[in-house]
Amino acid sequence: MTRLSIIIASKDRAGYLDQALRSISEQVGAPSIEVVVVDNGSSDATPQVVERARDAYDFEISYLYEERPNRAAARNRGISVAQGEIALFVDDDVWLPPGFLDAHDRAHGRRPVAVSGPIINVPTYHERPKPTLANFSRAFFCTCNVSVPLSALRDVHGFDQQFHLYGWEDTELGVRLRERGVRSKFCWDAYLYHIKPPAEQTLDVTLVRTLEKAQMAARFIRKNQSRRARLATGAHTWNFLRARALAPRWMLPFYAGFAADERVPPVLRAVARHQLLDGMYVHELQRGLHQ
Structure with a gap:
């Protein structure tokens, strides 16, 4: 066999x-x-x-x-x-x-x-x-x-x-x-x-995956509302409050601009990219949970 x-x-x-x-x-x-x-x-x-x-x-x-x-x-x-x-x-x-x-x-x-x-x-x-x-x-x-x-x-x-x-x-x-x-x-x-070639990890591609992952996280929580599932997906109050403070919706366009601007130092671009993706994920997750 x-x-x-x-x-x-x-x-x-x-x-x-x-x-x-x-x-x-x-x-x-x-x-x-x-x-x-x-x-x-x-x-x-x-x-x-x-x-x-x-x-x-x-x-x-x-x-x-x-x-x-x-x-x-x-x-x-x-x-x-x-x-x-x-x-x-x-x-x-x-x-x-x-x-x-x-x-x-x-x-x-x-x-x-x-x-x-x-x-x-x-x-x-x-x-x-x-x-x-x-x-x-x-x-x-x-x-x-x-x-x-x-x-x-x-x-x-x-x-x-x-x-x-x-x-x-x-x-x-x-x-x-x-x-x-x-x-x-x-x-x-x-x-x-x-x-993972860097040329394939573009911001646009990563954003699409981030939004899809948030939508599927909401589906996961609707199916399994255990504490373990909420911690794994970030679907809990502390994470929502953290994202609201560090990546509110009104700041996301600024993060996107910094992340895409090659004149910005690489370290700052990386920080902006992280904050943008984190904020997009959490906001899309919350939207999915309220559907």
């Missing part, structure tokens, strides 16, 4: 996907694996990348096309066809060190656990630092780097597809897994590199 089903949801990121598949091919000591690529409505060369990888590598690669842009739906398609004992989720813009799959495999024992590892953000594929304490995360379930028994995912019916925008769909699934007795385990050897 296949041990690991590696599920990758991807949209219009053929170049990144090509590198991720290559890093899987260079694993050392890996158990039996399959890769499930779910193309979430790409218009680029993603199908051709998968076809070339099938010819080049000695592991099975399944290709599914999910037309509707929805990460939760795409990953559920992957879960539906996976045949491994363990489902391992990684993003398409990652590079897996040679011992990554072996580390995830060894971290699973008799009791069901969600295994996560350090996610190291780097600007290029050439930078590969070792993980440090700064890379530790208490996140229970982050689909950039997490593995869990496939049976546990199916027991809770996978991802909630109502989370159709960016953010929180993995956290919400983690809550349901925890309620069914799955425990978390952080494995330092299961680290990966998350490729």
Whole structure:
């Protein structure tokens, strides 16, 4: 039986996907694996990348096309066809060190656990630092780097597809897994590199993601009003008061102007960017909660 089903949801990121598949091919000591690529409505060369990888590598690669842009739906398609004992989720813009799959495999024992590892953000594929304490995360379930028994995912019916925008769909699934007795385990050897080129982290792109994440946070809170969920999403009184003081609505255009002005010193631009994104998130979250 296949041990690991590696599920990758991807949209219009053929170049990144090509590198991720290559890093899987260079694993050392890996158990039996399959890769499930779910193309979430790409218009680029993603199908051709998968076809070339099938010819080049000695592991099975399944290709599914999910037309509707929805990460939760795409990953559920992957879960539906996976045949491994363990489902391992990684993003398409990652590079897996040679011992990554072996580390995830060894971290699973008799009791069901969600295994996560350090996610190291780097600007290029050439930078590969070792993980440090700064890379530790208490996140229970982050689909950039997490593995869990496939049976546990199916027991809770996978991802909630109502989370159709960016953010929180993995956290919400983690809550349901925890309620069914799955425990978390952080494995330092299961680290990966998350490729984040500065040129792609533009203010416009980040703003869109911030607003989407706030909208999905409001959906999460409407579904789960626990203290843990409110603290995780920032949906609590102290955070609202803090944002009202530091990033009131009338100041957001000023922050936006400073963040975009290259004449402003980089440190001040970074502060303005942070305040802008923080304020936009909180105000959009509050708007979503009152809908």
